Amino acid sequence: MENEKEEKEFIHDKNIDGKASKPQEKSEAKEVGKEESNKEEMPSNEVKEISEGSENNQPAENPPKEEEVSRPQEEFEAEEKKAEEVKQEEEAPSEGSENNQPAENPPKEEEASKPQEEFEAEEIEKAEEVKQEETKEKIERSGILKNFEEVEKLSSSSTRVIDKTDKKMYIILRIRNSNMEDVKKIYNSMHNKRIGKIKKVLDENTLLLEDPGKDYKPLSNLIKSRQNIENLLFILEKFAYTIFALNKSGYAFFNFDPSKILVSESEKELLIYDLTSAVKKGTKISGIFTPYTPYEAIKGASIDEVSDVYGIGTLIYETLFGQQIPEDLNYISIGKNINKPYIIQFLPKCISAEREKRFPNMYSVGYGLKKIRENLHKKHYNIEHSEFSNIGINPSRTEDEDAAGLISYRTIVRGQSEFITAFALADGMGGGEAGDVASEVAVKTFFDNFMKNVKNIKEENANQFIRNFTVNSNEEILKIKNERRINEIGTTFVCGFILNNKLYIGNVGDSRAYLIRDNKLKQLTKDHSLVQKLIDSGGKKEEILKTTSRSIITKNLGSDKIKADYVDTLENTLKQEYIELKNDDKVLLCCDGLWDALSEKEIEEITQKEKSVDESSKMLVEKAVEEDGSDNTTVLLLKFIEIDENII
Known part of the structure; x- marks a missing residue:
């Protein structure tokens, strides 16, 4: 008391x-x-x-x-x-002090007030690492891997191995937080070549998956290198369509870790081998969150196909800009950070924090990626050209019987430029009564038909239009012949299109077309002449040229025998539909007055020395007249220009 x-x-x-x-x-x-x-x-x-x-x-x-x-x-x-x-x-004594004296450097206030969520996340991550090690030890103890040799580690939970017995490649996948039966159900529900296939269940925590081979590398490697953005976007487009199929089966993918996606060496195919992060739509996710985790999952909301839109958006952002998506990126700041045509219209609809502003599904993402790829390197094409002709110095030739010309047509629709050029050159036959009329009618008729059909000319029918237009030119020549009661009339003819960046050529007779690339000359046409016929029969070119006239031709316009197959295209001469042009390529059309007077080496030297097409065409004709001059000489020289509008 x-x-x-x-x-x-x-x-x-x-x-x-x-x-x-x-x-x-x-x-x-x-x-x-x-x-x-x-x-x-x-x-x-x-x-x-x-x-x-x-x-x-x-x-x-x-x-x-x-x-x-x-x-x-x-x-x-x-x-x-x-x-x-x-x-x-x-x-209790302060940490780092002696004799129970206060610590010299007490923790800063912001360190002491570290958010509880961060501590919890770190603890969960440590627990996961421990669990992984325990699982690995368990596998090693049980002898599961005794028949396999490790090739490489793909991710923290997967390893590429080779079976010592059958020498085949497999992937060993360790399952973390999922039930094995649920995981098997997801794999078995996806009948898709881009989804991994289970070879065997090794134990309750381990799957053995089929491996497409060592030429398949993790997508994360390609994203880091960023060597070919267009190919990467193509892979992500296929990835989006594959996850769309997964969503339709009732699952959300939610963890878009690129190390769990394999891509072929050609960068044309992919394999999603790890589906352990897939869950039923409507599930709430807890645990370790990565930069690829959907925004709402971090906030504790359930996930679905719209969540997956955000997940793939993080991969697209990293692919385009070479860095992971910033934590503070919001819908307003996206425009300031991106500011690229087509991408600014697309990417915010993937990575917006507001679900209602995202694409509704992965199919829309795949289609959007296709549009970006199509406009990633927008091409604009143009042609510089020059025509030059000379009657020559032969006293008996009083008329220039050659004709040549070019017409270009361009449209821009929905931002896409369509460019097509038609060109033609004709050498009227001097032995006829009206060679000049024949060459003029052939060229004019070709262009008339071109303008009537220009909107219908496509890659798949360009060669057929060349044949049809040439036959039409022949019909007009025959009509003139009958109207004027001309006994003999004829012309050689070489023509073609440049459709965007693709070159198409047709010819009848011995007027030629050449491609000049990197200052090297390549003949694209084959002469319809007696000389060429004898060479094709096995004769020696040098001997034939000494004994046979080069001016004798075996085909010409002005003949009533002409049908569509009478006209040769690149399909006949080079066994290909077209030639894909490169920037600064030149296309040379000429009559025999040029190629009979100058060697290919001389033509190469002149077109290399003279930078402008005007100077080159002029010098070619003047040099030919100087060397020979016995015939009319006409050239049409085109220079192809490609402008690449790169949006990244």
């Missing part, structure tokens, strides 16, 4: 003047440490002593309120325990 009286007096004195000497007992020390404003936190028995008064059983000056007295015993006990823990922490 005496001790009890002293404790009461100590407390009573503290209530009067706020001061107290050091208490003798542990229980008294607890009371000293409390502020006057926290009286309600005192244990119920001590509150009772205070309320019952001090000396002479007088009432306490500040009796506790009724609700304080009636507080549950558990609350008081919890507060006592907390006070005890605080005291122990205060008495």
